Amino acid sequence: MKKEIVMMVGPTAVPERVLKAMNRNSISHRSEEYCKIHERVVEGLQKLFGTENEVFILTSSGTGAMEAAIQNCFSPGDHVVIPVIGTFSEQFAKMAEAYQLKVTRVEFELGEAAQVDRVMEYVREDTKGIFVIHNESSTGVTNDLESFGKALEGRDALLITDSVSGAGGLEMKMDEWKIDIVLSGSQKALMVPAGLSFISLSQKAWKATESSKLPKYYFDLKKAREFQKINQTPNTPAVYNVFAVEEALNMIFEEGLENVYRRHIDNTNQIIEGVRNLGYDIFPKDDKYASKTLTAVYAPGKAKKIVKGLKEQGVIVNTGLFPIEEDVFRVGVMGYVYKDDVEGFLEALSRLSK
Numbered sequence: 357m358k359k360e361i362v363m364m365v366g367p368t369a370v371p372e373r374v375l376k377a378m379n380r381n382s383i384s385h386r387s388e389e390y391c392k393i394h395e396r397v398v399e400g401l402q403k404l405f406g407t408e409n410e411v412f413i414l415t416s417s418g419t420g421a422m423e424a425a426i427q428n429c430f431s432p433g434d435h436v437v438i439p440v441i442g443t444f445s446e447q448f449a450k451m452a453e454a455y456q457l458k459v460t461r462v463e464f465e466l467g468e469a470a471q472v473d474r475v476m477e478y479v480r481e482d483t484k485g486i487f488v489i490h491n492e493s494s495t496g497v498t499n500d501l502e503s504f505g506k507a508l509e510g511r512d513a514l515l516i517t518d519s520v521s522g523a524g525g526l527e528m529k530m531d532e533w534k535i536d537i538v539l540s541g542s543q544k545a546l547m548v549p550a551g552l553s554f555i556s557l558s559q560k561a562w563k564a565t566e567s568s569k570l571p572k573y574y575f576d577l578k579k580a581r582e583f584q585k586i587n588q589t590p591n592t593p594a595v596y597n598v599f600a601v602e603e604a605l606n607m608i609f610e611e612g613l614e615n616v617y618r619r620h621i622d623n624t625n626q627i628i629e630g631v632r633n634l635g636y637d638i639f640p641k642d643d644k645y646a647s648k649t650l651t652a653v654y655a656p657g658k659a660k661k662i663v664k665g666l667k668e669q670g671v672i673v674n675t676g677l678f679p680i681e682e683d684v685f686r687v688g689v690m691g692y693v694y695k696d697d698v699e700g701f702l703e704a705l706s707r708l709s710k
């Protein structure tokens with residue numbers, strides 16, 4: 357029995373099965389038992405990412421994998437293009453600047469998705485990378501990665517995507533969509549506590565690591581690749597989180613990846629319809645790019661009060677992020693969220709709206 361309805365944008369609800377998987381004795385990260393678990397987890401993550409490339413397990417939150425992407429594939433002075441559609445795409449731009457990359461931001465109005473043609477106007481011959489967020493958690497908008505992949509075909513620039521609030525809840529086809537780096541985290545659609553991030557590199561991205569001049573140590577992916585050969589990591593990983601990811605992946609594949617995606621879509625559609633029936637709208641400017649892992653609900657001037665009112669009824673959602681924190685609240689359906697949770701949320705919201 358769930359005590360509360362947890363519909364946060366992350367960290368998300370952790371299922372009983374995943375909690376139980378962590379309730380065990382410690383093992384060495386150099387033991388045969390760990391190596392077997394590590395191997396299975398990597399295989400599962402490859403399916404989630406839609407890739408034949410290796411996926412690396414990093415002990416960090418999602419931001420660590422973002423740093424790993426930059427540190428391993430770029431050099432100071434490299435030109436990169438970053439469509440900014442909200443807080444997390446802006447964070448990527450700031451991070452790239454901290455590493456002395458030359459960043460061209462292509463700004464979009466909050467609530468919009470990145471338009472491929474507009475972004476491509478800024479991609480030059482010497483552009484080394486384009487960082488496109490998969491799912492902008494601050495505005496509830498999903499970018500069209502497939503179109504970015506097509507637009508960049510034949511170019512030297514790497515296509516890098518932060519799928520922290522996407523992978524596992526939204527379709528991800530790294531290889532088919534020609535994405536060079538996909539990264540994600542454990543505390544969203546994977547239903548695991550924060551502590552692990554994941555990153556995968558295409559052959560083209562591995563080639564870029566050869567000329568990268570940025571300093572790297574903890575997140576040195578070449579070193580990680582050596583250790584991955586024996587199903588280990590260079591340093592001590594968050595072993596309990598790895599146990600948890602294995603069980604979460606079991607749950608996902610038992611349900612079926614397509615069914616998991618369908619459930620995220622159905623739950624979100626029910627939320628969108630439900631909030632509209634109650635007189636609210638959603639923040640994304642066009643339904644066609646509204647995220648299916650979280651909904652940013654537009655409630656001008658009332659968002660914080662609503663989040664508080666829902667909490668008093670045992671429904672936990674998130675406020676908006678700067679600069680829209682007064683006007684938007686965010687409801688996640690990532691991972692362990694089912695129809696009865698959605699109905700519970702809508703009922704609680706309807707009580708507040710009367």
Ligand SMILES: Cc1ncc(COP(=O)(O)O)c(C=O)c1O
Pocket residue numbers: 366417418419420444489491492493518519520521541550
């Ligand atoms: C899309 C996106 N990118 C990056 C991050 C940062 O991840 P973390 O907080 O795990 O470092 C988040 C966190 O919510 C996110 O939603």
